[in-house]
Amino acid sequence: MSTDAFTDRLERARTAARGLATATTGQKNAALAAIADAIEAGIPQVVEANRLDLERGRESGLEEGLLDRLLLDDSRLRGLAAAVRDVISLADPIGEVVRGSTMANGMQITQVRVPFGVIGAIYEARPNVTVDIASLALKSGNGVVLRGGTAAEQSNRVLVQLIQRAVTGVGLDGEAVQTIDEFGRDGANRLMRARGYIDVLIPRGSANLISTVVRESTVPVIETGSGIVHVFVDASADEEKAAAIVRNAKTHRPSVCNAAETLLVHRECADRLLPRLAADLIDAGVLLHGDERTRELAEGILAADDETWATEHLALEMGVKVVDSLDEALAHIERFSTRHTESIVTENYDNAQRFLAEVDSAVVMVNASTRFTDGGEFGFGAEVGISTQKLHARGPMGLAELTSTKWLVRGSGQIR
Template sequence: MNIKEKVRQMGIQAKKASRFLAVASSEQKNKALYAMARALRDHCKEILEANEKDLEEGRQAGLSYALLERLTLNEKRVEAMAVGLEEIAAFRDPVGEVLGMWSGQGGIRIGRVRVPLGVIGIIYESRPNVTADAAGLCLKAGNSVILRGGKEALHSNRVIAQVISEGATGAGVPEGAINIIDNPDREATMALMKMNDYLDVLIPRGGKGLKKAVQENATVPFIMTGMGNCHIFVDETADMEKAVPIILNAKTQRPSTCNSVETLLVHSNIASQFIPQAMAALHEKGVEIRGDKTVCALDAQALPATDEDWATEYSDLILAVKIAESLDEAINHIAAYSTGHSDAILTESYSNAQKFLNGVDSAAVYVNASTRFTDGGVFGFGAEIGISTQKLHARGPMGVEQLTSTKFIIYGNGQIRE
């Protein structure tokens, strides 16, 4: 069987399983999620052995520190995956929720109810924990899923998908509810992108190259997630004692994540005072600074920034720093370079905070807080599929509710339209 046909057969099986999941009770789905969590714990050793194969191949291939960090699993992270599935089980089931009911023409009763999307395809890179998170979220929302992880995590993803699928089927969910394409050939990805007969939506979670490939090749509907060129603007009224810890957290707590800050904008009125203080703290944490002329004049260790730096998602201990003459200039810079993920202002001015909130068009806009908070768990959604940076269907962290659609239900008593 060739790759394209194998993916098609997977789609047929997933479509069949989605019909079961669409009408499954909350108890049935939760039973499967708890079984999947137990399976991860029971097979932790096999998962870590597979992960070590991926790490060794990644080192030999010269993967960056950031990519290796994303790829790494340990007992604590496997346990976090299991706990994540249990947390998903504890969430309110959105399927079947009636969002409204009203009377229509001729006395018919019209309602709108939340329903699963159907079959969801997810293409993702590096992080093998996404395999469990994505499968759990899709199942809770009544969807079957076809997973396509990156080749750098091939061994880890294969084992994780196998054990959670076996856990789910052992709890009564039909085979085909959780699928993984474990062939690294690009043809398999292309086949998934064009599977219109079986796939209801495709969610790519990864870098610029993946997004570009989906935009150029997918014929199924897709939801863009993840690109995170995030900004923090330090206003002239900012409290510097608050500002430096926020910036350090946003850049250094986990620099490989999409919600880490990549560009720091500083108001010119406080630059001479703030830049030396903030840059010293960042250098101490090992952060490389790429600054404009003013920043380089104030920080001898800073490297000159290029136009490319303002548009770069480093996912590493690198920070672009620029001086802004005004709040408007900062907002305009963000409009030009932000990917619409998460942007923040540090200010003690209510009017400036409101102007920033209204003027910055991103999925998450912050006042006096780290961009690292943009996360499904922090927002109360538990695990997430990703952070949607587009505006149609879903925006921001995509949890269980965002993996549903709606349909209209109509009650009549013999009415006909005249």
């Protein structure tokens, strides 16, 4: 593909986004309704395109988990259409007055929420993300340039066509949604350097993908995802709460970033709780890697090694360690956490307060499963991703996190 075709695509997104920035909520909701209808009406087309991606994936030896992520069938597509309709009911963040005041000289200053402009998204082999991100971007008045990976190229192409036509059909500019999959890896590289075209880049996927984008991008990035998540069972922990939280945090959905990867147990409750916690996990099919003290207290646990505490398993596998104190737990977390989510199970008020204050993670919990770190669970109604950086957004991101602000100053001739 020529340089010009790529730039042309970014320019079209930019121009279309300018119109979208001043579209009314009603217009944007009409576009979303049209997208949902178009996806349902287009199921045969999408399934056919998806079949080609799956075939190619099987030929090139994609593993079963990735093929499953890639799959779009009738029921998943109806689910996607329903998710788009859910976005209609979310409050439109654009135009919200964040703060403001009248200055001593009579000037009125108002900070209002505005779209970023054009969002770039880089993700892997998940065509559902194409629809998710496009609908959230549209609702927040943003254009979006999608790089969904060559493995899902056919599916993404058809989905983006359906979206573009639906948006254009209600009188907005459908070019606000663009895919650049056909430009391959070169397209991804150029997207990361498209300052002036792309206002913010959101990578979603493996730790490897995310760290590449963070390293290579000159466009501002919102880092999402990777989670070496800890549950610390304190000396005073209630047995039933600890058992429920540990099991839920590890096994409810082990493949996602808010699943727990390391269990820390205070030595003063290890005798009392560790045998049951370990047996429950093993019952649920979890492979445990324990330190020496853990292995003295429970059966069927592999020896942990240096890698254990630094590994995001994303599977039914977990590290277990006995610690001498809250301080040791905090130090372990400080060292190994990816600053996503950590939870303490305790009945001690002071320890709960210390844990909340001292753990430097996006979400810090007392007596709750780490699985609650999620936009939907936090009441944002949408899953844009979970930011693990400190700039702009931290933790679960909703529509407001896809916006910027600007200051309006209304004067009557004021000068300094």
